[in-house]
Amino acid sequence: MDEFDWARLSYLLLLLAAVAGWVFVEYRGRLGVALRAAMAWGMIFLGVMAGYVLWQDIAGDVMPRQAVAEGGAVVLPRHADGHYYVTLTVGGQDVEFIVDTGATNVVLSRPDAERLGLKPAAMAYTGEAMTANGSVRTARVTLADVALGQFRDDFLRAYVTDGEMDISLLGMDYLGRFRIAIADDEMVLTP
Numbered sequence: 001m002d003e004f005d006w007a008r009l010s011y012l013l014l015l016l017a018a019v020a021g022w023v024f025v026e027y028r029g030r031l032g033v034a035l036r037a038a039m040a041w042g043m044i045f046l047g048v049m050a051g052y053v054l055w056q057d058i059a060g061d062v063m064p065r066q067a068v069a070e071g072g073a074v075v076l077p078r079h080a081d082g083h084y085y086v087t088l089t090v091g092g093q094d095v096e097f098i099v100d101t102g103a104t105n106v107v108l109s110r111p112d113a114e115r116l117g118l119k120p121a122a123m124a125y126t127g128e129a130m131t132a133n134g135s136v137r138t139a140r141v142t143l144a145d146v147a148l149g150q151f152r153d154d155f156l157r158a159y160v161t162d163g164e165m166d167i168s169l170l171g172m173d174y175l176g177r178f179r180i181a182i183a184d185d186e187m188v189l190t191p
Helices: 003-026 031-062 110-115
Strands: 074-077 085-090 093-099 127-131 134-148 151-161 168-170 179-183 186-190
Touching: 074 085, 093 110, 110 151, 127 151
Parallel strands: 093 168
Antiparallel strands: 074 186, 085 093, 085 134, 127 134, 134 151, 179 186
């Protein structure tokens, strides 16, 4: 532990001692009441945490997802964060992308690349891309068997970044195949 960790630990111990001292003085002679109150607050905290975890599990079922409309158009609903997300099947696995009309290429995050069987640690990062967070190194890859609804590609050029990304980006290399219309909180990709 470095000095910062020791200082943080000391602060937390001092705070714990202050709270414990207050509880001892406030509930002196009524320890049973203090334990019941602590148990009640503990159950409330656990209930809130369980509700949050449960919401994370069911949010995908409750929130609208992409759909294929008449004529093969793909309809993407706007999510609560204001972005559009799309799921492509790559080599039989679903990969979620954020639709980024400001990005030139399809860019995989390291976790998605690993899930697809690629080895980001062993790649030669010879390319460079400019992002909102600055310059990142990229490695060119070819994705096999890519599908979005009825649209299929045997091979799709993409890049893996060595930068920090939470989700993969679907850029104009792929989106340029479609006519893009945005209205009523939906993005429609029409062939």
